[in-house]
Amino acid sequence: MSERQSIFIVDDHPLVREWLGNLINQQTDMTICGEAEAAPEALSKIEALKPDVVVVDIMLAAGSGLELLKDIRRVSPESISLVLSMHDELTYADRALRAGARGYVSKRDTTKKIVNAIREVSAGRVFVSPEVQAQITERYLGNRTSSSDISTLSDRELEVFRMLGQGSDTRQIADSLSISIKTVQVYCTRVREKLGLAGHHELMREAFRWWEQQAGKAEA
Incomplete structure (x- = not known):
């Protein structure tokens, strides 16, 4: 059997970290290597552990999830980031991708979809919804909505x-x-x-x- 992908969780809710950790450890191809609730703690651990995938929430008790994505790319460029959040994908997904994430998945999604998202980004692919794909296309085509948006x-x-x-x-x-x-x-x-x-x-x-x-x- 191939070596398991190491996954690091960054979320300020202990129950979410426990739930996601249990979910990931049930998989035969991935395992939890660490967790953190705040950006400063997460960054130091990620720099030391160099996990294969970092699952990050946008909203953290201390620090910014978006800034953390940029910092992860700096201190551990080999680590792939995936955002797992309750917050509006259409508002944050494009920003997350530009900050260094390879995907964005909602906590409201099924456990199967969340696990699949981790597998997709670890395989080098981008994981976002069709709505976000359309939004990103609009942005690159220059079709912005309003200057006050x-x-x-x-x-x-x-x-x-x-x-x-x-x-x-x-x-x-x-x-x-x-x-x-x-x-x-x-x-x-x-x-x-x-x-x-x-x-x-x-x-x-x-x-x-x-x-x-x-x-x-x-x-x-």
Whole structure:
């Protein structure tokens, strides 16, 4: 029998790590080599272990999943990353691929599909839904929707916007992302400009509205 693929899990929910770990260890061609709940811890372990596949959630208790994908590519370029998340694929999958992931799968999908996604990316293929494939094609053809669309935000700007929508203040955002309060304020200004929002109150209102939509999609 061929050697098992080593899988590393990054997710801030212990139950998810336990469930996914048990699922993977039941397979004859893969095994768990480690896990972490936050980006800094994950990066140091991944650099040491050099796993074949890293399964990453976009939303982490500390650090950014998108930034972690970029860091994994830097410290362990041989490791392949797959995003497993509850959050809207159409919002995050393209960003995840550009950050270094080879696929994006939802926690709402069947266990069979999740395992298949791991196998697909470990074999060197990209795993995304047909809807995301169409979205990526549209982007490369230059058919963007609107200059005020969320897609115009950078990864870091989107992280700040998301955390505002979740109710975090500037200090909490700065601490979570390991940046200064002044830098957070700069990102807020850029988001307002890109989304055509008049001031801070309008930014907060739009962030709350957007996050409620995202949470609703995750629960659907």
